[in-house]
Amino acid sequence: MRRRLPAFSAAPSFRLSQRLVVPVVCVSVTFVAIVDGAITTVALPSIGRQFGLSTTELDGVVVVYPVCLAMAIPASAWLVERCGGKRVLLTALAGFLGSSLLCGAALGIGQLVAYRALQGLSAGVLFPASTALLFGTFTSAEQIRVSRYMIVPQQIAPAAAPVLGGLLVDDLSWRWVFYVNLPVGLPALLFGALFLADGRGSRPGRFDLPGLLLSAGGLSTVMFGVCEGPHRGWSSPAILTALASGAVLLTAAVAVELRTDQPALRLRLFADRLFRDTNVINLVGLIPVMGTLYLGPLFLQQAQGRTALESGLTTFPEAFGVLLTVQLSGALYARVGPRVIVGCGLTGVGAVLLLFAGCDTGTGLWTFRALMFLFGAAIGCFFIPTTVASLATVERADLPQATMLNTVVRQTGGALAPAVVTTALVLGTSPGAGAVPPLAAYQHSYLALAAIAAATAVFAFTLPDGPARAAARGAAGHATGTSGRPAPLRQRRGRVGS
Template identity: 85%
Template sequence: MLSALPARISQRLVVPVVCVSVTFIAIVDGAITTVALPSIARQFRLTTAALDGVVVVYPVCLAMAIPASAWLVERFGGKRVLLTALAGFLGSSLLCGAAAGLGQLVVYRAVQGLSAGVLFPASTALLFGTFTSAEQVRISRYMIIPQQIAPAAAPVLGGLLVDHLSWRWVFYVNLPVGLPAVLFGALFLAGDRGGRPGRFDLPGLLLSAGALGSAMFGVSEGPNRGWTSAAVLVSLVLGAVLLAAAVAVELRTAHPLLRLRLFADRLFRDTNLINLVGLVPIMGALYLSPLFLQQAQGRTALESGLTTFPEAFGVLLTVQIVGVLYARVGPRLIVGCGLTGVSAVLVLLATCDADTGLWTFRGYMFLFGAAIGCFFIPTTVASLATVDRTDLAQATMLNTVVRQTGGALAPAAVTTALVLGTPPDTGAAPPVSAYQHAYLALAAIAAATAVFTFTLPDGPARAAARGSGTGTGTARPAVRRRRRDRVG
């Protein structure tokens, strides 16, 4: 009876349901944990600063696990890897909630990060492997809804759980959503036995994981410890050295863990570069705005949340338009205009001061959301337009590395700008001018990225979206890759 159930539900419904659940859980967990830190510190009789390890260990371990995700998907199949990673994430969430001390909590958060490092690329590979390029834009219009709701709802949910139950429920809350997703996926996801991707590249894993972990630690801790501190400098230098070694080894390996030769395709390379740099002003502004409202204007956390929330409405409106225009206009014009709009709105935000009204700021945040709604879907879909289906797991894994790096650089850049704009040895919060200069710096980065975006060769992406080109699932990119491998 159960063996017949999967055939009754289309994978075009099953896969998005599972991926939406995974995305929602992961985003909420990342945003909700910060709310619980003061309560955790009180129970363990520590300062909030002493919980730095709880915050930093998650992105570090996530970055270290990502390189292995593509090989695991190719070897064991997307369903098996995704559900195993999700089960590991939920199990570590349960352990985090039951932690008896700081040491246990850090260890369990590390396991959470390792699980998430496999979860993100496996979920993306499964989603984009199910739909053609022409369908990916349409399905992404709906997939982005939980991505916008989750970060807005997480602080409110976290506050309610901490105030009325316990900080432990910040971790337990993952289970009511995650366990049904595991059961649903186990019953209805189509399984595949995987393949034979080649011998596991252990040197590539050690070098790439070490490079990403070291770099992520340095970027995360730089604003807190200072960029000239010994720990930060050593981690950044070590990350750079290990990254160079990883590139050299992977380009000479017959079956590399990281297929860096995918970057020989200009569309894949350029869209990832746009993602890396473009995420800095986008995520940086989303990080900076609550700080400005609460520190420069003295608003409450609730006022801050309600004032930045219109950004989500702007995104949800624009992505529907993007879904209609993508095949006709192409990602170059859409993303380029979106980043130009991001730069313009950031200039407007730079004019805000301590007396700027909340409704004015809300209007700016709505416009900001409308602008960034042109960014996420086109860059993701275009990056995979010329990638062969056999390389999909590798491509989504590399995309995840790029996005995680860009996301980590954003708060580091903002915090550094605020520190540079604050008079030394005053011990005071950053002045309004520091926030204004930070907004202008982000605007300059967005403008420069927009200029580069207008050079994007998006003809193949438009053709794939119309179903008339070499989109995801064709063989021609794979042939080109094998030829390049022989030449290399």
Template identity: 75%
Template sequence: MVVPVVCVAVTFIAIVDGAITTVALPSIARQFQLTTAALDGVVVVYPVCLAMAIPASAWLVERFGAKRVLLVALAGFLGSSVLCGAAADLGQLVVYRAMQGMSAGVLFPASAALLFSTFNSSDQVRISRHMIIPQQIAPAAAPILGGLLVDHLSWRWVFYVNVPVGLPALLFGLVFLAEQRGRRPGRFDLPGLLLSAAAMAGLMFGISEGPNRGWSSVSVLASLSVGTALLAAAVLVELRTTEPLLKLRLFADRLFRDTNLINLVGLVPMLGAMYLGPLFLQQGLGRTALESGTSTFPEAFGVLLTVQIAGVLYVRVGPRIIIGCGMAGVGAVLLLLATCDAHTSLWTFRVYMFLFGIAMGGVFMPTTVASIARIGRQDLAQASTLNTVVRQTGGALAPAAVTTALVLSTPAAAAEAPPVAAYQHAYLVLAAIAAVTSVFAFLLPDGPARAAARGTTAASGPVQAERRAGAHH
């Protein structure tokens, strides 16, 4: 259980750090004598640099081994966290925050590659039932933890807090993680890195800033246009390269392609609703931040409950039915949330969020495990990297879709305070996306995934044998 322990700690601090900074922005602005809007770079630079670092992670894992890459990235993340906490001005904070993002961009794929290469499909289902805990608790706990640290210590502890959690994980991994030999993955694909990193940075900036600056602003349009052009060039280069940095040929496998497409589109209504809930409660209904936090938190309990059940059902019925029903449930609960108004009690909203979590729990684990069911051991690092790219993109699209729906549903005279009807319309848009994704999920060809979970070799032959051999290292 050494690998899951390290990966749980890594996942927890990386997710918390991505969500906790927003809470500290007003305090940072006061100390540096700036407006909160002037600190936009502190927030945006993290996902942009994270996206830029992801493409190189697979090559690094293949060349140096998952253990080395994971621990070096974790050390870099902790070091940059300390530097962020000690920053003397805004410029330093943005630079150190960029270093944090680049470290996180390697952490996520490296930890996933370590899990995938250590455990076979049936074990991954079991492990995922535990891995989902930090993934759900972290974003829910981040605002509460951040508020306590800022109120009772200072904003600097929002960054320092990573050390008490990450340092023991680093030392534990150094001592107990088995050494993994790297291989020679071929010459480093520099053109692929430059094109893909620049494309991801441009797209992530445009998607993140579109809701704030407006989709018609010059900077957003330019970044999206340049990012799209660079992405197209990157795809052409990577498909023609013998040893590409991003092995896009893996998308030729229908199971891998379809599960990633479900993740890309399906994350929009799921994460979009998580982003929309606090806005609706605080801005639409005038509830306090504490009431908002306690009303959205039940979602985490719903996810934790369903994941345990899905882990048992996965081997018996396969991922297709679980994912399809999960996405259908997401759409149904979003329709319920669209009926909420000023007369809806907080307890009713909490029940809806609990049901929403139950539905979401049927999507997260099955899509991840099924995506690599047919992937050979030699391509696991590449598959993990592509999975991370897709999830990060879907995560960035979610708030952008919500904000756009709110803007389009809000009269110009009420632009500063969207009416309740605008939030209801946004929930309906998300429900429609979930419904379409559900239909697509029910068409998922999950035969190989079921066979892999049962430990049979009919689906992928030597792939499962390689995984079982890897689990003994």
């Protein structure tokens, strides 16, 4: 079969292996997008001072990003199938970088919110497209090894973002938290344009406009309610209306998609028990994982009175713990399976959260750093096994849809995490006690997250991981596609692994 040269390639001799090009581009894209999501909050006080706004008036800058991201996600799978991974990924990256430049040059809060909306729309396509491209390039067995390296930017980025943001805001200005995307993103865009294989896409069928509108409207409305609920109050009319209307839209979307031959959301993939259960674990398990990363800086800065830089340097050891255990979990994945690894990892998360609940105003920074390292070591057993196992029995043609659904689940879990933490802090604060919650509120929040982690760990130990282990060992059968991806395990779907 004749192979097509990548677009913009000067000559065949300059062609690089896609097994090198795809990870490089995906690492860069992931790093830029995650840093941008984590670094913006550091700049909010400075933005407020320049535009003469209070903290509550800056909510739009933060909330508009996940809302627009949720709107764009449902269209990402159709775009990848129709236009090919390269075109969609690079177009979304160009839009993300362009909107970053516009955010940095914004002259008012209205412009900044509008440009953040463009960033969110671009990121909503960027994440699923990069994941689909990555997992479409490597076999199931290779995905484990590749994920051990992909986890590096995913953990370094959120850990480094607060430190980097503080330095940029203090030494330059808040505008540089957006400009900083360009030095990494522009080389990735050029490299991808030159060396990514020019996939032409396929014929995904007619565009499912009703399903897209219902799912995008429902997801964005629910995301707004979840993000704003802790601040406005869960009983406020705006939040109740948003959550109720979002639930109605999503229910209608499910009804429409299950009756459509070529839906925007291929919900029938959830009939596969392994895909369904790993997504449940991702949804609920991300609440204690991301909630702890959100709660730690609040405890350090509000309860202990630490500076933002001290807080960033104290939570950073979490990344080292992750980098240690992802190598071990990747090496053990095919041998013991994701069920044991994920279950033990979430059990460890719950145990460390109980230790966090014992921290008080006198807890030293090095004690907190040690706990963050242990926490990172525990969650290092969570990310790779759930991601790889969720796609182990998915057919190649369904990869864009499966990765898009994974992204929906992860973004929802990520949005629920700060909502749960903030709600726990509010419930633990007496009326009239002031803006800063008491120490007991932080401790009770850690206990609530520990309970969620323990419940998710129990469910994880029921994961049907036999097909995942077989795919990782390459024992799923001898039939492979052109890239060597094992044939889908149709006969194993829904069965509990040994």
